[in-house]
Amino acid sequence: xxxxxxxxxxxxxGVVPAEVVAPATAEEVAEVLRSTGGSVVPVGAGTKTGWxxxxxxxxxxxxxTGLDRIVAHEPGxxxxxAEAGVTLRALQRRLAxxxxxxxxxxxxxxxxxxxxxxxxxxxxxxLRYGTVRDLLIGVAVVRADGxxxxxxxxxxKNVAGYDLGKLYTGAHGGLGVVxxxxxxxxxxxxAAGAVSLPVTDPAQAGRLAGLVxxxxxxxxxxxxxxxxxxxxxxxxxxxxxxxxRAQSAQARALLGGGSELPTVPGWFGxxxxxxxxxxxxxxxxxxxxxxxxxxxxASGTASACTGVAYAAVDAGxxxxxxxxxxxxxxxxxxxxxxxxxxxxAAHWGPVADSFGLMTRVKxxxxxxxxxxxxxxxxxx
Amino acid sequence: xxxxxxxAEAPGGRAPRALRLxxxxxxxxxxxxxxxxxxxxxTYECDGLATFRVRPAVVVxxxxxxxxxxxxxxxxxxxxxxxxxxxxxxxxxGAMPVAxxxxxxLSRLREIVSVDPDNARVVAEPGVVNLWVTREAAxxxxxxxxxxxxxxxxxxxxxxxxxxxxxxxxxxxxxVNHVTGAEVVLPDGEVVHLGGTAPEHPGLDLLGAFVGSxxxxxxxxxxxxxxxxxxxxxxxxxxxxxxxxxAAGTVSDTIAAGILPxxxxxxxALAIEAAEAAVRCGYPDGAVAVLVxxxxxxxxxxxxxxxxxxEIAGGRGAFETRIxxxxxxxxxxxxxxxxxxxxxxxxSPAYYVQDGVIPRxxxxxxxxxxxxxxxxxxxxxxxxxxxxxxxxxxxxxxxxTVPGAAGKAEELGFAILDLCVDLGGSITGEHGxxxxxRSRMARQFTxxxxxxxxxxxxxxxxxxxxxxxxxxxxxxxxxxxxxxxTARDAHDPALGEVF
Numbered sequence: 001x002x003x004x005x006x007x008x009x010x011x012x013x014g015v016v017p018a019e020v021v022a023p024a025t026a027e028e029v030a031e032v033l034r035s036t037g038g039s040v041v042p043v044g045a046g047t048k049t050g051w052x053x054x055x056x057x058x059x060x061x062x063x064x065t066g067l068d069r070i071v072a073h074e075p076g077x078x079x080x081x082a083e084a085g086v087t088l089r090a091l092q093r094r095l096a097x098x099x100x101x102x103x104x105x106x107x108x109x110x111x112x113x114x115x116x117x118x119x120x121x122x123x124x125x126x127l128r129y130g131t132v133r134d135l136l137i138g139v140a141v142v143r144a145d146g147x148x149x150x151x152x153x154x155x156x157k158n159v160a161g162y163d164l165g166k167l168y169t170g171a172h173g174g175l176g177v178v179x180x181x182x183x184x185x186x187x188x189x190x191a192a193g194a195v196s197l198p199v200t201d202p203a204q205a206g207r208l209a210g211l212v213x214x215x216x217x218x219x220x221x222x223x224x225x226x227x228x229x230x231x232x233x234x235x236x237x238x239x240x241x242x243x244x245r246a247q248s249a250q251a252r253a254l255l256g257g258g259s260e261l262p263t264v265p266g267w268f269g270x271x272x273x274x275x276x277x278x279x280x281x282x283x284x285x286x287x288x289x290x291x292x293x294x295x296x297x298a299s300g301t302a303s304a305c306t307g308v309a310y311a312a313v314d315a316g317x318x319x320x321x322x323x324x325x326x327x328x329x330x331x332x333x334x335x336x337x338x339x340x341x342x343x344x345a346a347h348w349g350p351v352a353d354s355f356g357l358m359t360r361v362k363x364x365x366x367x368x369x370x371x372x373x374x375x376x377x378x379x380x
Numbered sequence: 381x382x383x384x385x386x387x388a389e390a391p392g393g394r395a396p397r398a399l400r401l402x403x404x405x406x407x408x409x410x411x412x413x414x415x416x417x418x419x420x421x422x423t424y425e426c427d428g429l430a431t432f433r434v435r436p437a438v439v440v441x442x443x444x445x446x447x448x449x450x451x452x453x454x455x456x457x458x459x460x461x462x463x464x465x466x467x468x469x470x471x472x473x474g475a476m477p478v479a480x481x482x483x484x485x486l487s488r489l490r491e492i493v494s495v496d497p498d499n500a501r502v503v504a505e506p507g508v509v510n511l512w513v514t515r516e517a518a519x520x521x522x523x524x525x526x527x528x529x530x531x532x533x534x535x536x537x538x539x540x541x542x543x544x545x546x547x548x549x550x551x552x553x554x555x556v557n558h559v560t561g562a563e564v565v566l567p568d569g570e571v572v573h574l575g576g577t578a579p580e581h582p583g584l585d586l587l588g589a590f591v592g593s594x595x596x597x598x599x600x601x602x603x604x605x606x607x608x609x610x611x612x613x614x615x616x617x618x619x620x621x622x623x624x625x626x627a628a629g630t631v632s633d634t635i636a637a638g639i640l641p642x643x644x645x646x647x648x649a650l651a652i653e654a655a656e657a658a659v660r661c662g663y664p665d666g667a668v669a670v671l672v673x674x675x676x677x678x679x680x681x682x683x684x685x686x687x688x689x690x691e692i693a694g695g696r697g698a699f700e701t702r703i704x705x706x707x708x709x710x711x712x713x714x715x716x717x718x719x720x721x722x723x724x725x726x727x728s729p730a731y732y733v734q735d736g737v738i739p740r741x742x743x744x745x746x747x748x749x750x751x752x753x754x755x756x757x758x759x760x761x762x763x764x765x766x767x768x769x770x771x772x773x774x775x776x777x778x779x780x781t782v783p784g785a786a787g788k789a790e791e792l793g794f795a796i797l798d799l800c801v802d803l804g805g806s807i808t809g810e811h812g813x814x815x816x817x818r819s820r821m822a823r824q825f826t827x828x829x830x831x832x833x834x835x836x837x838x839x840x841x842x843x844x845x846x847x848x849x850x851x852x853x854x855x856x857x858x859x860x861x862x863x864x865x866t867a868r869d870a871h872d873p874a875l876g877e878v879f
Contacts, residue, residue: 077739157766159542159813161824166585352573352581361584364835
């Protein structure tokens with residue numbers, strides 16, 4: 001197994017690991033976990049290490065990029081089995097040959113399936129297809145004690161046992177190292193088209209998104225770009241040609257204007273860049289209020305109609321005040337990138353009344369608290 | 381089943397601890413809400429799987445959320461097990477009571493707390509009937525997508541416990557994909573809020589683990605669900621085939637053409653015969669298999685794909701294709717399918733239904749194998765299933781007055797489940813493991829897999845009081861730490877065979 005001393009380039013949240021390992025099999029992952037009593041931080045390609053709080057310690061950085069086999073693809077069943085280190089791009093390339101796709105579109109270049117699960121990353125098409133929790137139908141993890149355990153399976157419809165894939169999603173490796181994944185697939189759409197409309201202020205953006213949400217239109221994504229000078233709303237339709245054309249026309253009538261684009265603009269689906277980048281979640285109809293609550297100068301994108309947005313804000317932003325302003329909308333603001341690594345409270349925000357239960361779950365899976373220690377909500 | 385029945389029966393004595401608890405509950409929440417009279421509690425001795433019966437020591441007819449909280453707290457304090465029950469339509473014995481425990485009946489908690497069309501959320505108490513949610517949302521052009529066949533009676537709380545599916549989950553997903561939040565009384569009596577109205581929340585997705593946990597992790601007292609916009613158009617066709625292989629081929633070809641119907645349901649000759657006798661649904665004469673195929677969405681998309689599906693079916697030898705011209709005709713097409721279980725009751729004194737799932741491409745070979753197993757056992761099997769997602773519902777017919785017939789039916793059911801597991805499928809697609817299939821869990825999962833699930837159970841319910849004896853093949857004390865098992869110990873040696 002590849003192993004090396006950690007350097008500055010391997011740092012997670014500013015913490016330099018003593019050792020970096022890159023196992024190639026689940027057995028090797030288990031060996032790593034059994035052979036050290038120290039802290040282990042699992043990562044994939046490392047494209048989203050800023051999405052969790054800085055680790056309390058990192059003796060071993062465990063890269064899952066060596067687990068890179070697409071194990072099985074059953075086109076007729078619309079199911080694929082792939083190891084955690086397979087990149088989304090490589091998987092999509094393979095599936096496209098069969099006219100299929102994994103309906104996840106987080107933009108991070110080079111991201112692995114395991115990393116996408118761990119960070120619960122999604123993109124614009126979540127409006128139609130949902131997120132990791134809706135598409136991951138089976139998962140295998142190696143637990144802190146080296147135990148290999150699966151849940152779910154290879155069929156989409158399956159209620160046998162607890163669905164642990166949901167727990168591992170967004171857990172940043174804190175409950176175990178995801179080594180293999182099974183996904184529900186979708187057919188690649190035959191045709192695509194977009195409708196674009198300039199927007200001037202949050203209230204207008206909210207009103208237009210509400211119109212679309214309450215219509216019978218079936219866009220795969222409704223993305224808003226917002227910036228101090230105004231923004232743009234883009235509806236993406238992906239279906240058969242006739243439906244894309246008909247729905248684009250209906251959308252323009254509904255919105256009272258807009259132009260049809262053959263393809264989405266360059267900003268579509270990209271994360272905003274800035275000193276401090278936040279992932280916001282809130283009640284879908286609160287879009288206008290959420291945009292209005294952002295500090296002056298904020299820019300970013302919102303997956304309108306879903307209740308999720310990504311915002312770049314000033315480094316000096318008072319996160320506590322922003323979180324308080326979002327609270328009436330069941331809102332949250334989680335840090336994705338910051339000039340300096342943050343502790344868990346600043347990174348994730350306050351804990352909810354389920355935190356005691358969350359702590360007990362963590363302690364059952366990782367009693368010594370050595371997997372991604374301190375990275376999760378509340379410093380778990 | 382008869383042997384299971386014997387095992388599940390209450391031991392002779394009445395549970396003194398639970399009865400003492402009943403006295404205190406009467407003082408706390410009202411005497412009329414707490415039943416201990418054997419004749420009264422008998423009403424609740426089973427759910428939709430009537431072959432498993434246990435008379436509970438105490439039944440609490442919860443009238444409010446606080447009644448639930450108080451009851452669970454008292455059970456926790458006294459170490460008395462409890463089982464939550466919604467409408468009792470479950471088909472795996474998930475709501476079967478515990479003899480020395482409390483059954484908490486939630487069907488009186490039936491308030492729809494709020495309907496918020498702009499956020500596409502409905503907040504409901506657990507006893508609210510599934511169909512009521514759609515009824516409340518309908519004036520706003522919205523609907524609640526999960527539609528189990530029992531949707532006119534089954535409850536939202538029960539749907540959450542079982543992660544209920546339905547015919548339309550092929551396109552729209554299951555209960556877990558449509559629940560965004562729940563207020564939960566944990567087995568120690570603590571009340572927590574999992575998820576909420578926003579689409580996601582920082583921290584572990586405890587809600588995702590809770591949905592489908594079959595009442596073993598706590599009791600939901602309030603549920604927030606997501607509603608969907610009703611589609612612009614719905615089109616339904618009924619197609620008759622002379623062979624099961626042709627019907628299955630039509631399903632495969634449709635999926636391969638990149639079409640995702642709202643539902644594709646299949647019935648075989650015996651199921652058609654039963655439905656015809658019961659509800660006169662007018663299915664095509666001489667059909668060996670029928671498909672009910674429904675497409676919904678924007679008219680421009682549905683019309684073209686509907687034509688495509690007609691062509692596909694024609695190419696697969698469909699001898700009769702009927703297209704519903706209006707809602708009444710659509711309802712008739714669905715009536716045959718949705719009443720199939722009850723209809724089978726008319727052609728057989730008793731039946732037993734299974735819920736296995738297979739990869740949909742294996743449908744023809746699995747049906748042939750089920751036919752062989754049935755012939756070998758000398759038992760008739762009617763097949764009704766969600767063909768689009770490979771979820772089988774073999775209805776095993778037997779005469780419950782014949783000694784040993786029930787046991788033989790159960791044996792055949794388990795042989796079919798083994799077949800599903802061997803083909804990479806699952807023992808249950810929507811009915812849950814419950815008490816009935818828990819022994820089969822060890823067939824589908826390794827001991828390490830099950831131990832890992834138990835970790836969640838131990839976090840939520842270390843005392844093991846919530847719905848004990850369900851889901852897991854063997855109970856485990858939460859103090860125990862099982863010896864570390866490694867990748868090598870799991871019975872699939874190579875990672876490639878992990879799934």
